[in-house]
Amino acid sequence: MSRHLLSAGDLSSDEAIAILDAAKQMHAIQTREVKKLPPLRGRTIVNLFFEDSTRTRSSFEIAGKWLSADVINVSAKGSSMSKGESLRDTVLTVAALGVDALVVRHNASGAVQRIAGWVSCPVINAGDGTHEHPTQALLDAYSLRERLGDLTDRHVVIVGDITHSRVARSNVLLLTTLGARVTLVAPPTLLPAGVGAWECATSWDLDAVLTGKAAGDVDAVMMLRVQRERMGGGLPGGARDPGGVFVPTEREYAIGYGLSPARLDLLAEHAPILHPGPMNRGLEISSVAADSARSMVLDQVQAGVAVRMAVLYRMLAGVDAPALAEASA
Ligand code: ASP
Numbered sequence: 001m002s003r004h005l006l007s008a009g010d011l012s013s014d015e016a017i018a019i020l021d022a023a024k025q026m027h028a029i030q031t032r033e034v035k036k037l038p039p040l041r042g043r044t045i046v047n048l049f050f051e052d053s054t055r056t057r058s059s060f061e062i063a064g065k066w067l068s069a070d071v072i073n074v075s076a077k078g079s080s081m082s083k084g085e086s087l088r089d090t091v092l093t094v095a096a097l098g099v100d101a102l103v104v105r106h107n108a109s110g111a112v113q114r115i116a117g118w119v120s121c122p123v124i125n126a127g128d129g130t131h132e133h134p135t136q137a138l139l140d141a142y143s144l145r146e147r148l149g150d151l152t153d154r155h156v157v158i159v160g161d162i163t164h165s166r167v168a169r170s171n172v173l174l175l176t177t178l179g180a181r182v183t184l185v186a187p188p189t190l191l192p193a194g195v196g197a198w199e200c201a202t203s204w205d206l207d208a209v210l211t212g213k214a215a216g217d218v219d220a221v222m223m224l225r226v227q228r229e230r231m232g233g234g235l236p237g238g239a240r241d242p243g244g245v246f247v248p249t250e251r252e253y254a255i256g257y258g259l260s261p262a263r264l265d266l267l268a269e270h271a272p273i274l275h276p277g278p279m280n281r282g283l284e285i286s287s288v289a290a291d292s293a294r295s296m297v298l299d300q301v302q303a304g305v306a307v308r309m310a311v312l313y314r315m316l317a318g319v320d321a322p323a324l325a326e327a328s329a
């Protein structure tokens with residue numbers, strides 16, 4: 001594993017599987033009464049978030065704390081950036097405090113890579129703009145493997161706002177590394193330019209894909225949020241217009257691409273539903289689907305802690321660190 005984790009594409013199949021296997025051990029800890037393990041005692045991890053988060057920030061914090069690291073949260077809101085301090089000065093200041101790893105989220109694609117070039121400690125990308133979210137892809141793969149086993153030749157359908165989704169990009173990279181097939185489904189306006197070069201199929205017709213007419217049997221469906229906050233950008237309607245110019249109305253989007261109860265019935269018995277969260281209920285996913293027995297939404301959240309523990313453990317204790325059972329003995 002390289003020093004930083006910036007892209008899901010940086011992981012070989014062996015490295016990804018090693019993380020997922022380590023996460024399996026970590027997951028067992030979540031059910032224990034006492035959840036603390038000693039391996040990262042004395043280490044300091046800073047969550048540096050320039051964009052909002054519920055799941056990622058809190059799960060990195062819990063993951064670090066369960067491994068006995070000291071975890072500090074620094075967010076742009078409330079930092080001295082409001083006094084005009086630059087991104088570089090902010091990052092160098094935080095790093096100078098004596099940090100062993102930085103977990104960074106930023107709303108600009110490529111910003112986390114830039115930051116990794118400025119500091120000497122490992123940097124983990126917790127989501128950069130519309131680019132990547134590698135630990136989300138790892139927790140998605142973990143969840144899928146829990147339900148489906150080995151992902152070789154499994155067909156995962158990812159539906160929604162692909163254009164603005166760092167989750168989609170990281171998932172295509174990691175799922176294909178793990179041998180799965182991916183089909184991206186979206187209206188043409190929400191498929192990014194250049195998607196033809198990605199290692200996946202694409203479709204504008206969700207029903208054809210779900211019934212297997214367009215791309216064969218479906219083993220899992222991942223719904224993505226319509227990212228209203230990334231649709232402003234000076235376009236007509238602005239950030240407060242839910243559809244911007246990408247989809248005519250929310251209603252049309254829900255009819256064409258939402259996971260309605262009727263579409264839920266099209267899925268094979270074994271196929272789980274995923275959503276990275278936060279969800280727009282009634283838009284990309286109905287409550288019936290989100291709360292159904294095949295929904296993995298909360299399993300994904302749980303897996304997020306285990307996967308992030310595994311990533312922190314391997315990055316800070318080293319890939320050759322003893323298995324967790326030995327490390328915690
Ligand atoms: N929470 C995920 C992300 O930060 C997905 C989303 O926001 O829709 O990329």
Ligand code: CP
Binds near residue numbers: 055057136278
């Ligand atoms: N899935 C995800 O990254 O959620 P948050 O934006 O709440 O961290």
